[in-house]
Amino acid sequence: MGSSQRQHHNDANCVWVHGPIIVGAGPSGLATSACLTQQGVPSLVLEKTDCLASLWRHRTYDRLKLHLPRQFCELPLLGFPPNFPKYPTRHQFVSYLESYASRFSIQPRFNQAVRRAEYDRGLGFWRVQTQDSEYISRWLVVATGENAEPVMPDIPGMNMFDGPVVHTSSYKSGFEFKNQRVLVVGCGNSGMEVSLDLCRHNAIPHMVIRNTVHVLPREMFGFSTFGLAMTLLKWFPLKLVDKFMLLVASFILGNTDQISLRRPKTGPIELKNVTGKTPVLDVGALPLIKSGKIKVVEGVKEITRNGAKFVGGKEKEFDSIILATGYKSNVSTWLKGCESFSKDGMPKTPFPNGWKAEEGLYTVGFTRRGLLGTASDAVKVANDIAQQWRSINNGYNSHVIQLKET
Ligand SMILES: Cc1cc2nc3c(=O)[nH]c(=O)nc-3n(C[C@H](O)[C@H](O)[C@H](O)COP(=O)(O)OP(=O)(O)OC[C@H]3O[C@@H](n4cnc5c(N)ncnc54)[C@H](O)[C@@H]3O)c2cc1C
Numbered sequence: 001m002g003s004s005q006r007q008h009h010n011d012a013n014c015v016w017v018h019g020p021i022i023v024g025a026g027p028s029g030l031a032t033s034a035c036l037t038q039q040g041v042p043s044l045v046l047e048k049t050d051c052l053a054s055l056w057r058h059r060t061y062d063r064l065k066l067h068l069p070r071q072f073c074e075l076p077l078l079g080f081p082p083n084f085p086k087y088p089t090r091h092q093f094v095s096y097l098e099s100y101a102s103r104f105s106i107q108p109r110f111n112q113a114v115r116r117a118e119y120d121r122g123l124g125f126w127r128v129q130t131q132d133s134e135y136i137s138r139w140l141v142v143a144t145g146e147n148a149e150p151v152m153p154d155i156p157g158m159n160m161f162d163g164p165v166v167h168t169s170s171y172k173s174g175f176e177f178k179n180q181r182v183l184v185v186g187c188g189n190s191g192m193e194v195s196l197d198l199c200r201h202n203a204i205p206h207m208v209i210r211n212t213v214h215v216l217p218r219e220m221f222g223f224s225t226f227g228l229a230m231t232l233l234k235w236f237p238l239k240l241v242d243k244f245m246l247l248v249a250s251f252i253l254g255n256t257d258q259i260s261l262r263r264p265k266t267g268p269i270e271l272k273n274v275t276g277k278t279p280v281l282d283v284g285a286l287p288l289i290k291s292g293k294i295k296v297v298e299g300v301k302e303i304t305r306n307g308a309k310f311v312g313g314k315e316k317e318f319d320s321i322i323l324a325t326g327y328k329s330n331v332s333t334w335l336k337g338c339e340s341f342s343k344d345g346m347p348k349t350p351f352p353n354g355w356k357a358e359e360g361l362y363t364v365g366f367t368r369r370g371l372l373g374t375a376s377d378a379v380k381v382a383n384d385i386a387q388q389w390r391s392i393n394n395g396y397n398s399h400v401i402q403l404k405e406t
Contacts, residue, residue, distance in 0.1 A: 020139035028365030035382030048113035147327035174201030186324030242267025276368035
């Protein structure tokens, strides 16, 4: 960082952190802090909102349960309580994360939105700026998530629409859309589940399917599809497992091409590995598509004052629009001067080696493998930092020392 910028912060509260700084108090930040604590390494978690697990608390819908069975969603060192169901609800997941934080005495600093972080080569440390402080540490762990910001599609005419336009991050329940004709843009897990929820509240969802999509049953022969795939991959090549998955899926679900859900040419697991695109695990939307309760519509050409025009020329009226268009990382907006992240805020090095970057920089939770990826990253990052910690630590007791720059 140049001297002019340093001068700019002369009056700011400067905080020396005697352990890693972790940005984000979601599952990834908490898991990393817990693993570090277990190794005797203190850390400081900075969180922009006023609570931990803000995604799960504030940006998810009421009916959401974990998509994957509990054993694939546990964080390191502490499992779910035994009374939790196979697919915990979001409330249960939040309560688990709260217990997790208290078990490992993790006390994030809330309302600390990291605006800029940069490695100071002269000093050999990271400078991390929030609205009211500058934090300095040898190590920086990026744990702000792949889902930091909603993706808003650029559809012509969107600002002309008279009714509400809501991203799924703000959607809570179909109750608010009772008896409405709703255009749902996007057909991933969220688009399907929101359409299902709308149906349960007597709304009429029209789900836009622009691209190909893999829909798989959530379970096969009483086993979770995900778990089954993981097990088979230990013994069989990926392409063979994909073929098996598709065969069983067509046996259980029928030919989804016939209801306008065309499958990609690449198999579901290969596609996930290559592009990060998650297959939809059906939790009940498919029968409603088959029965016509969830209507499938083609790509939107333009939004009008009271509805939408589709690429095939048809036009329909809608009362509301829900954007199930996903999320993106925000890392490129605040992490500066760093080669290891791409423009879209994801590590350039692919899984399983993306967790470690240059100059004491680490990432947790950017594997496109959900909480399983988070757990794996957190353990590796903590081990790596703990090794360095042991070799350089000369016995400080307090991990945060307040320094005032003059
Ligand atoms: C609807 C939905 C359902 C999902 N279901 C599953 C599932 O069943 N199983 C599974 O494995 N995965 C699931 N996922 C993926 C899920 O997002 C992750 O597994 C998990 O939440 C990732 O945790 P994280 O800590 O990496 O990110 P997040 O949970 O997004 O946490 C990141 C934290 O960083 C904070 N932050 C962001 N920017 C800054 C900044 N500049 N400064 C300070 N703090 C910042 C945020 O406020 C947030 O608290 C789901 C995702 C969604 C959206």
